Every structure is written in structure tokens, then in C-alpha cells.
Amino acid sequence: MKSQIIELYVNGDLRTVTVRSADTLLYAIRGKLGLTGAKPGCLNGDCGACTVNVDDWPMKSCLMLAVEAIGKNITTIEGLKKTPIQQAFVDNFAFQCGYCTPGFIMNCHSLIHQHPDADDKTIKEWLGSNICRCTGYAEIEKAVKTVLENQ
Amino acid sequence: MLPFDFEYYKPASLKEAIDLYQTAAKNRKKPMFISGGTELITLGRINLVHTEAVIDLKDIAECMVMQFEGDYLVIGSTLSLTKIEETNHFPLLTKTASEVADHTSRGKITLGGNICAQIFYRETVLPFLLADSQVVIVGPSGIKVSPINNLFHEQLQLGTGEFLIQVATAKRFVTAPFVSIKRRQQWDTGYPLITVAALKIGEEVRVALSGLCPFPFRSKKVETLLNNREWPIEDRVNSALSELPGPILNDVEGSAEYRLFVLRNLLHDVLEVLGAS
Numbered sequence: 001m002k003s004q005i006i007e008l009y010v011n012g013d014l015r016t017v018t019v020r021s022a023d024t025l026l027y028a029i030r031g032k033l034g035l036t037g038a039k040p041g042c043l044n045g046d047c048g049a050c051t052v053n054v055d056d057w058p059m060k061s062c063l064m065l066a067v068e069a070i071g072k073n074i075t076t077i078e079g080l081k082k083t084p085i086q087q088a089f090v091d092n093f094a095f096q097c098g099y100c101t102p103g104f105i106m107n108c109h110s111l112i113h114q115h116p117d118a119d120d121k122t123i124k125e126w127l128g129s130n131i132c133r134c135t136g137y138a139e140i141e142k143a144v145k146t147v148l149e150n151q
Numbered sequence: 152m153l154p155f156d157f158e159y160y161k162p163a164s165l166k167e168a169i170d171l172y173q174t175a176a177k178n179r180k181k182p183m184f185i186s187g188g189t190e191l192i193t194l195g196r197i198n199l200v201h202t203e204a205v206i207d208l209k210d211i212a213e214c215m216v217m218q219f220e221g222d223y224l225v226i227g228s229t230l231s232l233t234k235i236e237e238t239n240h241f242p243l244l245t246k247t248a249s250e251v252a253d254h255t256s257r258g259k260i261t262l263g264g265n266i267c268a269q270i271f272y273r274e275t276v277l278p279f280l281l282a283d284s285q286v287v288i289v290g291p292s293g294i295k296v297s298p299i300n301n302l303f304h305e306q307l308q309l310g311t312g313e314f315l316i317q318v319a320t321a322k323r324f325v326t327a328p329f330v331s332i333k334r335r336q337q338w339d340t341g342y343p344l345i346t347v348a349a350l351k352i353g354e355e356v357r358v359a360l361s362g363l364c365p366f367p368f369r370s371k372k373v374e375t376l377l378n379n380r381e382w383p384i385e386d387r388v389n390s391a392l393s394e395l396p397g398p399i400l401n402d403v404e405g406s407a408e409y410r411l412f413v414l415r416n417l418l419h420d421v422l423e424v425l426g427a428s
């Protein structure tokens with residue numbers, strides 16, 4: 001197994017990581033950096049549980065190689081501190097088992113940042129990237145809308 | 152995490168990319184160009200793709216352009232589908248691209264990767280087939296520009312070591328009236344049961360399809376029959392259905408009979424929306 005040392009900019013810190021070129025970003029942040037908030041689900045781009053933000057846009061970290069993320073600004077759920085969307089998830093009971101929650105929050109966080117005036121169509125389009133097996137969609141939608149309205 | 156190792160290169164120029172490919176090929180590393188890289192990961196994970204040298208095209212300036220040059224709209228192959236949608240220079244392309252995968256994935260999936268995908272839907276090629284676009288390709292013998300309809304037969308016919316840099320589309324096609332409809336087995340995301348894209352050029356309707364056969368296509372025969380205004384619309388659609396290429400897909404997304412049933416309705420809708428009925 002050929003490894004190399006790379007630097008990743010994660011949650012505001014430059015972190016040194018030893019990876020194979022074939023390692024996904026998901027594997028590197030969970031396995032090498034201990035940031036286990038991003039969840040492995042399908043590993044195939046379908047479920048969104050692994051979503052992080054890369055340069056302020058949502059990214060399924062199972063669809064990106066760690067080496068592709070060199071020089072990019074990566075934010076994981078551990079990098080969010082007391083953001084309105086986190087509080088809104090609590091207030092609106094927007095999770096049950098919680099497995100999908102970090103991915104949903106990272107997607108919502110980016111949506112609120114990129115489209116502060118998001119309409120229903122945009123919300124639906126963005127959130128369609130994540131699956132909640134506990135089917136808490138109505139509460140999740142309410143959480144995002146609360147933040148958008150309060151802005 | 153992929154079950155095999157590879158060297159990863161991110162060339163900054165066309166020449167560097169071509170040279171890297173040739174050197175890796177000489178060393179029997181089965182080099183692979185990537186752009187979004189999502190297919191390398193999803194197919195590599197289940198051993199349907201193997202390479203020992205990955206050449207990532209994302210840093211090459213020529214592959215990132217999106218601008219009008221003279222009478223043409225030029226779109227680089229490494230642009231993500233999200234970027235293309237947000238810029239929205241070519242509304243038919245925007246509509247077709249916005250139906251591929253899901254919003255987050257489209258931030259990673261690229262135009263070049265979708266057109267050259269092994270997964271056979273390749274939906275974003277449809278607008279370019281309809282618009283008689285030109286593909287700009289580079290390889291060991293230099294850059295060449297060819298009509299996409301000469302080079303795309305089921306897939307883009309690329310020689311060894313060649314890759315797609317850009318697609319150029321004449322302005323008059325970019326602004327023409329269009330329809331793009333994607334029918335799925337269920338819900339609003341995922342692979343198509345059938346996707347139809349259509350452009351109206353003058354009085355003529357052009358139609359291209361993905362998800363019907365194991366390759367996307369535009370058929371001149373089908374178009375001629377659909378445009379025969381001397382016949383009632385029912386006969387035009389029926390005759391077009393009898394001239395489809397084969398095989399018609401018969402899989403978990405839908406049976407061949409069901410696909411033909413859906414297509415019949417889609418063709419009626421296209422002709423109606425584009426005022427060709």
C-alpha cells in the first residue's frame with residue numbers, strides 16, 4: 001500500500017495526514033483525523049450521510065478522494081459551533097436516531113449560506129440529496145425554514 | 152476507500168496531461184483521466200474500474216472555461232454540473248443537467264465525466280447532439296475539433312490518450328425553444344426510466360433520448376418521421392416508434408413495453424409543447 005503525507009485544511013486547522021491516493025475524504029477524516037461526525041452510509045453517493053462542506057458547498061465525502069481535497073477549505077460537523085441550524089434541529093425535533101443528522105446539517109448550513117432567500121423549490125432540490133431512514137423530513141424542513149425566516 | 156492503489160497526478164496543462172498519460176501507458180499502468188472522479192470511486196469500489204495511474208484534469212485552464220467566443224458558447228469539460236446550472240448560459244443544458252443525480256452530487260459530477268461516463272445514461276450529451284455542437288479534443292497528435300454527431304456513437308469515440316477539453320455550441324441553438332423531460336421509476340432523484348430532450352429549429356423538431364436503449368442517441372430517421380406534417384400526429388409517433396434503434400432496455404427501472412408506453416406519451420408531449428402538432 002503506497003502512502004503519502006498530505007496537508008488538509010479542516011475546520012480551520014492545517015492537519016497532516018498519511019493517506020493512500022485511493023482513500024476517500026470520508027475515510028481520511030474519520031479514520032485518520034478521528035472526526036467521526038460524517039457518517040458512512042451507502043459509500044456510493046446516494047444517501048448524503050457523509051456530507052461535509054468543501055469551500056462552503058456541500059460535498060459527499062465518499063465521492064471525493066482525500067488527495068482531491070488538498071488546498072480546499074473543509075468543514076465537518078465538528079467545525080460548526082452553536083450555529084442557528086444546529087439549534088433549529090434541536091428545537092424542531094429534526095432527528096430521531098440521528099444517523100443522517102450531521103450530513104443534513106452540513107447540507108442545510110451550506111444552503112443557508114449560499115441561498116439565504118431559498119424558496120421551497122430550492123430547499124427541496126438541495127435537501128433531496130440526503131436520506132433520513134427515520135423519515136423526519138417534515139421536521140428537518142421546518143428547521144431550515146425557521147433559520148431562513150429568522151435571518 | 153478503493154481496493155487498489157494508484158498514483159495520482161494533477162497536471163496544470165494539456166501537454167503535461169498528455170505526456171503523463173503516455174508515460175503511464177508505456178509503463179503499463181492503465182492510466183485513466185478523471186474529472187469529477189465520482190465514477191472512479193463508485194465503480195472502482197466494486198472492481199468495475201481499475202487503474203494504476205489517475206490523471207486529474209481539474210487544474211487545466213482550458214477545461215474550466217465557460218464563455219461566449221464569437222458565435223459559440225464554449226463550455227469546459229471539468230466544470231461541475233452545478234456550476235453550469237448556476238451560470239445558465241444554455242437553458243436546455245441547464246434543465247437536462249439539473250435532473251442528473253442530486254444537488255450535492257452535481258457539485259462533483261462534471262460535464263466531461265458525464266458525457267464520457269461508463270454508466271450509460273450520459274444525459275448531458277443530449278443537448279449537444281441536438282445542437283450539432285463541436286467537441287474539442289486533445290491527444291498525442293494535438294488538438295482537433297469535430298462535430299459531436301460524427302464522433303458520438305453510443306459513446307464519445309476517443310483514441311488512446313485523448314480527452315475532451317470543451318464543447319462548443321452555436322448561439323442560435325443555445326437560445327432555441329426546447330423541452331427536456333425526465334421520467335423516473337419513482338421519486339424525483341435518480342437514474343432515468345427515460346429522458347427526452349428536444350429542440351425546435353425553425354419548424355423542425357429534434358429529439359434525443361437517454362434511458363431507452365443502453366446508450367443515449369439522436370436519430371435522424373425518427374426525427375424525419377416525427378416532422379412529417381402531412382400525417383396525423385398519431386401516425387407520426389407510431390412510425391417513429393417503429394424506427395427506434397435497439398435493444399430497448401428491460402431492467403429494474405422498467406420493462407421494455409413500459410418504456411415504449413412512456414415514450415409514446417413523451418413524444419406526444421414534446422410535439423404539443425413545441426407546437427409541432
Ligand SMILES: Cc1cc2nc3c(=O)[nH]c(=O)nc-3n(C[C@H](O)[C@H](O)[C@H](O)COP(=O)(O)OP(=O)(O)OC[C@H]3O[C@@H](n4cnc5c(N)ncnc54)[C@H](O)[C@@H]3O)c2cc1C
Pocket residue numbers: 044045046183184185186187188189190191192193208228229250251252253256259260261262263264265266267268269270272273274275309313314315316341342343
Ligand atoms: C449519486 C449518483 C447519481 C447519478 N445519477 C445520474 C443520472 O441521473 N444521470 C446520469 O446521466 N448519470 C448519473 N450518474 C452517473 C454520473 O453522471 C457518471 O458516473 C459520471 O461519469 C460522473 O462524472 P465525473 O465527472 O465524476 O466522472 P469521472 O469519474 O471523472 O469520469 C468518468 C469517466 O469519464 C472519463 N472522463 C472524465 N473526464 C473526461 C474527459 N474530459 N475526457 C475524456 N474522458 C473523460 C473517465 O476516464 C471515466 O471513464 C450518477 C452518479 C452518482 C454518483
Ligand code: FES
Pocket residue numbers: 039040041042043044045046047048049050051060061062063
Ligand atoms: S455515504 Fe456518502 S452518500 Fe452515502
Ligand code: FES
Pocket residue numbers: 094095096097098099100101131132133134135136
Ligand atoms: S434521524 Fe434516523 S436516519 Fe434520520
